[in-house]
Amino acid sequence: MERVIVSMQDPDMGIKMRNQRLLITVIPHAMTGRDIVDWLIQKYSITEEEALHTGNFLVKYGYIYPLKEPRNLCLKQDETPYRFQVYIHTIYLARKNIRKQGELIEYEKECYNALHKRINHTWDFVVMQAREQLRASKQRRKSDRIVLECQEQAFWLINRPPVSSIEHNRKSLGRNRIKSSICLESFVKYCEQYQDHDPIMQGCLPSNPWITDDIMYWNMNAEMVPMPTKLRVERWTFSFMELLNDPLGKKELLTYLEKEFSAENLLFWQACEEVRHGEASKIFLAPGASRWVNIDSKTMEKTLQGIKHPHRFVMDDAQMHIYFLMKKDSYPRYLKSELYKNLLARAVVPQETKKSVFPFMRRQRHSSPSPALVTQTAEDNGKAQPNTGKTNTGTAAQI
Amino acid sequence: MAAQEVQPSETIAKLKSESEALKTKLEEERAKLHDVELHQVAEKVEPLGQFVMKTRRTLKGHGNKVLCMDWCKDKRRIVSSSQDGKVIVWDAFTTNKEHAVTMPCTWVMACAYAPSGCAVACGGLDNKCSVYPLSLDKNENLAAKKKSVAMHTNYLSACSFTNSDMQILTSSGDGTCALWDVESGQLLQSFHGHAADVLCLDLAPSETGNTFVSGGCDKKANVWDMRSGQCIQSFETHESDINSVRYYPSGDAFASGSDDATCRLYDLRADREVAIYSKESIIFGASSVDFSISGRLLFGGYNDYTINVWDVLKGTRVSILFGHENRVSTLRVSPDGTAFCSGSWDHTLRVWA
Numbered sequence: 001m002e003r004v005i006v007s008m009q010d011p012d013m014g015i016k017m018r019n020q021r022l023l024i025t026v027i028p029h030a031m032t033g034r035d036i037v038d039w040l041i042q043k044y045s046i047t048e049e050e051a052l053h054t055g056n057f058l059v060k061y062g063y064i065y066p067l068k069e070p071r072n073l074c075l076k077q078d079e080t081p082y083r084f085q086v087y088i089h090t091i092y093l094a095r096k097n098i099r100k101q102g103e104l105i106e107y108e109k110e111c112y113n114a115l116h117k118r119i120n121h122t123w124d125f126v127v128m129q130a131r132e133q134l135r136a137s138k139q140r141r142k143s144d145r146i147v148l149e150c151q152e153q154a155f156w157l158i159n160r161p162p163v164s165s166i167e168h169n170r171k172s173l174g175r176n177r178i179k180s181s182i183c184l185e186s187f188v189k190y191c192e193q194y195q196d197h198d199p200i201m202q203g204c205l206p207s208n209p210w211i212t213d214d215i216m217y218w219n220m221n222a223e224m225v226p227m228p229t230k231l232r233v234e235r236w237t238f239s240f241m242e243l244l245n246d247p248l249g250k251k252e253l254l255t256y257l258e259k260e261f262s263a264e265n266l267l268f269w270q271a272c273e274e275v276r277h278g279e280a281s282k283i284f285l286a287p288g289a290s291r292w293v294n295i296d297s298k299t300m301e302k303t304l305q306g307i308k309h310p311h312r313f314v315m316d317d318a319q320m321h322i323y324f325l326m327k328k329d330s331y332p333r334y335l336k337s338e339l340y341k342n343l344l345a346r347a348v349v350p351q352e353t354k355k356s357v358f359p360f361m362r363r364q365r366h367s368s369p370s371p372a373l374v375t376q377t378a379e380d381n382g383k384a385q386p387n388t389g390k391t392n393t394g395t396a397a398q399i
Numbered sequence: 400m401a402a403q404e405v406q407p408s409e410t411i412a413k414l415k416s417e418s419e420a421l422k423t424k425l426e427e428e429r430a431k432l433h434d435v436e437l438h439q440v441a442e443k444v445e446p447l448g449q450f451v452m453k454t455r456r457t458l459k460g461h462g463n464k465v466l467c468m469d470w471c472k473d474k475r476r477i478v479s480s481s482q483d484g485k486v487i488v489w490d491a492f493t494t495n496k497e498h499a500v501t502m503p504c505t506w507v508m509a510c511a512y513a514p515s516g517c518a519v520a521c522g523g524l525d526n527k528c529s530v531y532p533l534s535l536d537k538n539e540n541l542a543a544k545k546k547s548v549a550m551h552t553n554y555l556s557a558c559s560f561t562n563s564d565m566q567i568l569t570s571s572g573d574g575t576c577a578l579w580d581v582e583s584g585q586l587l588q589s590f591h592g593h594a595a596d597v598l599c600l601d602l603a604p605s606e607t608g609n610t611f612v613s614g615g616c617d618k619k620a621n622v623w624d625m626r627s628g629q630c631i632q633s634f635e636t637h638e639s640d641i642n643s644v645r646y647y648p649s650g651d652a653f654a655s656g657s658d659d660a661t662c663r664l665y666d667l668r669a670d671r672e673v674a675i676y677s678k679e680s681i682i683f684g685a686s687s688v689d690f691s692i693s694g695r696l697l698f699g700g701y702n703d704y705t706i707n708v709w710d711v712l713k714g715t716r717v718s719i720l721f722g723h724e725n726r727v728s729t730l731r732v733s734p735d736g737t738a739f740c741s742g743s744w745d746h747t748l749r750v751w752a
Contacts, residue, residue, distance in 0.1 A: 004679075004682060044679050049721065053703070053721070054703070057683075057703060166414065166418045169421035172425050173421070173428060177429065177432050178669055179434055180433045180434055181434050181440070183651070183666045184435060184441075184666070186649070186651060187437070187440075187652065187694065187711070188441060190648070190694055194693035197693065198691050198692040198736055199735070200691045200732075200736060200737070201447075208737050208738070208752055209492065209737060210455040210738045211455060221735070240606075367492075367493050370535060371473055371516025372535055
């Protein structure tokens, strides 16, 4: 904020100070609320709304004060006269002194006395301003006051010199970096690729539920649907992770792999996920096991060693190996398969649903079963139930 | 001959100058590969058109400042926490409150929804992170089933479940981050390196899922290896506390919001800051940031009650959203990117689309 105030006071580019009329008195060296707003608009290329918003803060924090109604700390965009608060930090000290007699710390006391000497002629004015601000601040909520106090206190605190870490900097020097042009180009590509999948940017079909109150979009994109949307199936081509992150995509991949008699890799990977995040996995690694997993001997040895002394990451190397194997081999083949191409051809493109033209005919906002309820019911029934996201009314408990 | 005694102040001065020299060399190395600016690369990209976003839902019910919120994976439920110790679970779509818990402490600064949707985690001035399973039995007292998971020696500033309900990552005013096993409450890994309070964290969306980034009052953003506990990258270009960090959707970069009134983008492969999102007219700190699904838009909640929307590639501000009547303290985009939710010191949450 200080930076803005300094700019405002610049003799060439700042606000032009004039004699302002206050009833029958002429006040020298002041500016109007309108001047302030116009200057902010011009200097920072912002809208009137934003300028008024920012200007209000400058007055609230005491950098500018109104001459007509000193108790009303807000910015009026008219002929109301204002002045810059020159002695803002002095006033802070004076306030503190008034509030807690003798509680200024040594450093603050020295400054306070020095300032008193220097601006002796306007001291009464400073004290008066301090009293006014204290009165106004009493009306503010305690929490806001505390925040303001902290911000002002920070001005008087001496900064601690930063602690440097030599070892870390040494290590950082040795790391491999990639040219900016390559890295930045990848952001442009990513944004482009995902633009159609970004509802806030491009909208979504049939409609954004938050805007039209119609949850069709969520129903059509539920975890397990009989027929997914085209956008969703296309997204599986972006990366292997996109395919695996979508339960429907994972299911399709498994179907494809089963046809090729190479489903063990995916099943093993899934089991590893379970070890990593919770349940123990079954061992697929014993060479004679009914289901083989193809990892190289080095990884196999390391994994078997780890299993002897189990730890959380025991499956990590094997899992990563399998992951990259699938990514390099199974994934591209799946995308070229008939299975995938057929699904893409049959995938749905929803029709747009427009927002209701008549505002008073707002659609009813249906509630949905809480995920907690779904799991509870499943536990009761003894088998897992997929969340179909069907429209249900009033199943969630209301408070 | 008496051995020369090295004065402690000399040693410190020597170390300091060595550190400065290393830092300069590091900056030189980073600069060598910086052959182009992001906005230059983005010149060929089509500019964004008129941007209209409005408040579509207002969630009222908290009795004091909203400090944190998180979305459920079902894309419509959220959990929020506030200064008066209340944690509320809402169906934001219908605006119905579904659960409410009163914590034994005030200033619940962190809350998170479990991936399964069956539990929430929260904590704050109690220095702990607790997990509450969500029961739909109205007669059941949620507080009774509470599980204490994390223990820090200062306030809890942020928490997040990893890929499952079984592990939680926390950050604290005690300067550390930690990874915990929910079932046993065991500390799995701790992360030391920040020189002051850690205020925020975010997990990387990477294939191997093993890193996260944290931001702190020491103005540093650190990237950590979750397995080894090592800090693998560090960025120190902000001029004040970093209040919020969020990964770019591809995982190759992250954004930060700071009290210095700027948001910045850091590229992990180039190992440097590549963009600053700031305007001379923006003079208040950014408390919370998040990306849209494509990563083209960055939403920032600020202490001047506004939300600024930035074009990530071109570096310009696309829109400014008014509505909240006090600081915006938390902001998250929904899991399917159809909306984002903001929480504020004005006691409300707003869903924008």
